[in-house]
Amino acid sequence: MLVLALDTSTPAVTAGIATLSGDGVTVLGARVTLDARAHGELLTPHVLDAAREAGVTMGDLDAIACGVGPGPFTGLRAGMATAAALADALGIPAHPVCSLDAIAAEVPRGEPFLVVTDARRREVYWASYDAGGARVDGPHVRPPAEVGSAIPRAAGDGARLYAEALGARAIDPRYPTPAGLVAAAAPNLLAEAEPAPLTPLYLRRPDAAEPGAPKKVTAR
Amino acid sequence: MSRIIMGIESSCDETGVGLVRLHDDGTVELLADEVASSVEQHARFGGVVPEVASRAHLEAMVPTTRRAFEKAALKLSDVDAIAVTAGPGLAGALLVGVSAAKAYAAALGVPLYGVNHLAGHIAVDTLQHGPLPAPCLALLVSGGHTQLLRVDDLASSITELGSTVDDAAGEAYDKVARLLELPYPGGPPIDKAAADGDPAAIAFPRGMTGPRDAKFDFSFSGLKTAVARWVEGAQRRGEPVPVPDVAASFQEAVADVLTAKAVRAARESGIGTLVISGGVAANSRLSALARERCAAAGVELRVPRPRLCTDNGAMIAALGAHVVAAGRPESSLDISANPALPVSTVSV
Ligand SMILES: [Zn+2]
Numbered sequence: 001m002l003v004l005a006l007d008t009s010t011p012a013v014t015a016g017i018a019t020l021s022g023d024g025v026t027v028l029g030a031r032v033t034l035d036a037r038a039h040g041e042l043l044t045p046h047v048l049d050a051a052r053e054a055g056v057t058m059g060d061l062d063a064i065a066c067g068v069g070p071g072p073f074t075g076l077r078a079g080m081a082t083a084a085a086l087a088d089a090l091g092i093p094a095h096p097v098c099s100l101d102a103i104a105a106e107v108p109r110g111e112p113f114l115v116v117t118d119a120r121r122r123e124v125y126w127a128s129y130d131a132g133g134a135r136v137d138g139p140h141v142r143p144p145a146e147v148g149s150a151i152p153r154a155a156g157d158g159a160r161l162y163a164e165a166l167g168a169r170a171i172d173p174r175y176p177t178p179a180g181l182v183a184a185a186a187p188n189l190l191a192e193a194e195p196a197p198l199t200p201l202y203l204r205r206p207d208a209a210e211p212g213a214p215k216k217v218t219a220r
Numbered sequence: 221m222s223r224i225i226m227g228i229e230s231s232c233d234e235t236g237v238g239l240v241r242l243h244d245d246g247t248v249e250l251l252a253d254e255v256a257s258s259v260e261q262h263a264r265f266g267g268v269v270p271e272v273a274s275r276a277h278l279e280a281m282v283p284t285t286r287r288a289f290e291k292a293a294l295k296l297s298d299v300d301a302i303a304v305t306a307g308p309g310l311a312g313a314l315l316v317g318v319s320a321a322k323a324y325a326a327a328l329g330v331p332l333y334g335v336n337h338l339a340g341h342i343a344v345d346t347l348q349h350g351p352l353p354a355p356c357l358a359l360l361v362s363g364g365h366t367q368l369l370r371v372d373d374l375a376s377s378i379t380e381l382g383s384t385v386d387d388a389a390g391e392a393y394d395k396v397a398r399l400l401e402l403p404y405p406g407g408p409p410i411d412k413a414a415a416d417g418d419p420a421a422i423a424f425p426r427g428m429t430g431p432r433d434a435k436f437d438f439s440f441s442g443l444k445t446a447v448a449r450w451v452e453g454a455q456r457r458g459e460p461v462p463v464p465d466v467a468a469s470f471q472e473a474v475a476d477v478l479t480a481k482a483v484r485a486a487r488e489s490g491i492g493t494l495v496i497s498g499g500v501a502a503n504s505r506l507s508a509l510a511r512e513r514c515a516a517a518g519v520e521l522r523v524p525r526p527r528l529c530t531d532n533g534a535m536i537a538a539l540g541a542h543v544v545a546a547g548r549p550e551s552s553l554d555i556s557a558n559p560a561l562p563v564s565t566v567s568v
Contacts, residue, residue, distance in 0.1 A: 003270070007534045012389055038387065038556075040315045040318055040319055040556055041554045041555070041556045042554060043322075043327075043551050044319070044322035044323055044326050044554075045554050046555050047323075047326060048326055058326065058327050071276065073271065073275075073312070074274070074311070074312045074315060075419070077275075077277075077278050077312070077315065077316055077319070078316075078319045079319075080278060081277075081278055081281060081315075081319035081320040081322040081323070082319045082320070082322065084281060084282045084320065084323075085281065085285075085319070085321075085323035085324045085327070086279075086323045086326070086327050087404050088282045088285060088286070088296070089296050089323065089324050089327035089328055090326075090327050095502035097221065121228075132320065187448075190308075192264075200275075206272050207271065208265050208269040208271070208272060209265070210265055211265065211266045211398075213229065214398055214399055214448065216397075216448075216452060217448040217449050217452065218444050218448075218449050218452045218453070218456075220313040
């Protein structure tokens with residue numbers, strides 16, 4: 001099965017093409033650029049470049065695995081709008097993947113760990129995983145000092161930014177990878193399950209205040 | 221061989237997908253115009269909340285596309301080119317449409333045209349009234365824009381003669397509606413209230429009409445303040461606020477300045493056609509006064525029907541068709557959304 005993996009939940013603009021079978025994931029082509037403000041510009045060119053490198057055309061794709069965050073909203077939506085439109089145009093399923101799970105999929109098993117990414121405004125998105133790599137808590141958004149976990153190692157770029165406040169050693173990977181995205185979606189992809197809706201994990205409400213009474217323009 | 225152009229619009233609070241057929245003779249035929257609006261989600265905030273709009277665009281983009289193709293009885297594979305609003309507009313909102321448009325273009329293997337939203341408001345008129353004479357003038361009035369434009373070539377040459385220096389006309393409507401405790405968006409309720417009022421009851425100021433003011437620029441913030449002052453005065457004296465009279469007098473001031481400047485521009489440049497488009501174009505007093513003054517000046521007035529005047533995908537598809545017909549270069553797939561795209565840039 002030929003799978004396109006996309007993620008824009010972190011500063012990494014990520015696209016990759018991989019084959020998935022019962023034996024595992026093989027990445028055939030990938031394009032990743034670190035630029036938090038270029039998701040909208042670069043993602044589709046990255047998809048086409050990755051396909052070229054993999055030697056496949058868009059019509060060859062069987063499914064999409066798309067990171068749905070949590071992540072900064074504007075960039076996150078660029079990836080999700082891309083995945084939704086590609087799936088619609090190609091008539092293939094797009095499976096949502098929690099972007100933290102995609103990072104977790106690439107962490108060596110054996111001990112519990114955290115995945116922590118940068119939520120900006122001095123907060124992090126985080127989730128905790130057991131020794132087998134299954135998510136046991138999260139995703140949440142919180143100031144790093146309030147994560148309050150005793151787990152001593154953490155993957156994700158947020159772990160590097162806030163290692164001290166988290167009290168955890170930073171480990172790789174820092175960003176979701178094409179292989180991690182496909183691996184995290186593998187059970188659903190292989191089961192050819194009806195994909196869940198492609199809904200972003202925003203975790204925060206929009207900033208918006210209801211206006212009070214109009215301000216007086218005349219002095220009393 | 222005719223071509224099918226898909227248009228995607230997401231610059232503000234409407235997710236629009238339109239489909240048009242570009243015929244060999246250059247005429248453009250409307251096939252579908254589907255819009256999903258998030259306006260109700262913004263009502264309690266008294267204005268468009270960008271993050272709320274962006275979230276709604278992402279949710280609505282594919283379903284709106286599906287509906288447009290069903291309405292036109294076409295398949296995605298029938299599309300020959302995709303046009304998308306590249307700006308101006310809200311950054312996060314634009315990005316959803318641009319991202320989706322790129323993906324559709326890449327998946328279908330068809331060219332992408334990033335186009336100017338303001339030019340789309342002009343191009344939409346060709347769907348109803350046929351080809352536009354060149355040159356012509358366009359007055360765009362909505363919650364986001366107030367601009368007087370000269371159009372020498374719809375696909376490549378549009379010049380701004382003037383624009384608002386503060387609030388957009390539609391914004392003034394929203395603010396005055398709040399002062400009068402009328403619902404958001406303010407255009408329709410003010411128009412309705414004004415029907416029972418006297419437009420000459422209160423002499424509200426006409427902004428930017430002094431001898432030293434820029435001839436074709438507009439200003440509505442002074443008008444809004446004058447309305448507030450007047451309403452507060454009545455309240456302070458314990459008098460009931462005559463909402464119909466205030467609405468009619470406010471609306472008269474807006475329509476007077478807009479039409480006077482547009483007709484003056486037509487007269488001075490010897491241009492015989494004026495298009496009025498944008499959400500406020502549907503305002504009854506604006507269109508009545510424009511009709512009167514254009515007739516007196518011998519200027520042909522074209523106002524697209526209200527459904528075409530508000531933001532939609534058909535206007536972007538229509539503009540895309542003109543850009544394609546003119547043989548303009550397609551856009552690269554690495555274009556970015558430009559919230560401040562100038563109207564002189566019709567396609568990017
Ligand atoms: Zn508009």
